[in-house]
Amino acid sequence: MKFATPYENGEICQHFGRAPQFKIFKVTPQGVQEAVIVDTQGSGHEAISEFLAAQGVQAVLCGGIGHGALIALAQLGIDVVPGVSGNPDEAIQQLIDGTLQPAGMGCGCGCGGHGHHEHGEGGCGCGGHGHDEGHEAGGCCCHH
Numbered sequence: 001m002k003f004a005t006p007y008e009n010g011e012i013c014q015h016f017g018r019a020p021q022f023k024i025f026k027v028t029p030q031g032v033q034e035a036v037i038v039d040t041q042g043s044g045h046e047a048i049s050e051f052l053a054a055q056g057v058q059a060v061l062c063g064g065i066g067h068g069a070l071i072a073l074a075q076l077g078i079d080v081v082p083g084v085s086g087n088p089d090e091a092i093q094q095l096i097d098g099t100l101q102p103a104g105m106g107c108g109c110g111c112g113g114h115g116h117h118e119h120g121e122g123g124c125g126c127g128g129h130g131h132d133e134g135h136e137a138g139g140c141c142c143h144h
Contacts, residue, residue, distance in 0.1 A: 001027050003095070004057040005088040007037060012088050014063035017045045023088045024055055032092060045069035049076055061091055061100075 005012045006019030013019035019040060026034040041051045049072035052060065059079040073080055083102030084091050094100040 001059070002055065002057045003027060003059050003061060003092060004052050004055070005061045005084070005091065006063070007088060010087070012061065012063055012085050012091060014085065016060075016062045016065040016069050017048060018043065019048070022048075022052065024052075024057060025088075025092050027092065027096060031096060032089075035089070035092075045072050049073050049078065052076075052078060061088070061095065 003025045004022045005025075006016050007013055007021040007023040008019060013021075021037050021039050023035060023037050025032050038055070040048055045066065045068050049069065052073075053076040057078055059081065060073060061081045061084045063083065063085050065080060065082050070080055081095070081100070081102060084100065085103060091100060
């Protein structure tokens with residue numbers, strides 16, 4: 001499975017749509033098999049979402065993300081774990097270990113309300129589904 005994190009200066013970039021790079025991880029049952037840093041091929045959530053889908057990404061761990069980006073990713077079949085910060089390698093390892101704890105509880109999905117102020121975006125887009133729905137990543141995968 002491929003995971004991606006918005007990436008800037010060795011950390012998870014806290015604004016999905018403005019990340020200059022993404023770190024993409026190929027994870028198997030044996031752990032992380034590959035990690036590459038790629039430059040974004042455009043800006044804005046639609047261009048980035050399409051770019052990630054073209055890379056085969058199946059889930060995104062991120063900090064702040066707006067409703068439009070959540071929708072764009074969901075339409076492409078990409079799960080989202082918002083509210084994640086810090087070192088992306090450590091976050092992926094915590095995800096694998098089942099210990100990832102996304103920060104913030106702004107709307108109840110762990111996104112902390114980041115990015116919801118732009119363009120009149122409201123809510124995180126999680127649709128209020130239960131956050132223990134058996135997603136292999138654990139935590140909140142806002143995907144609808």
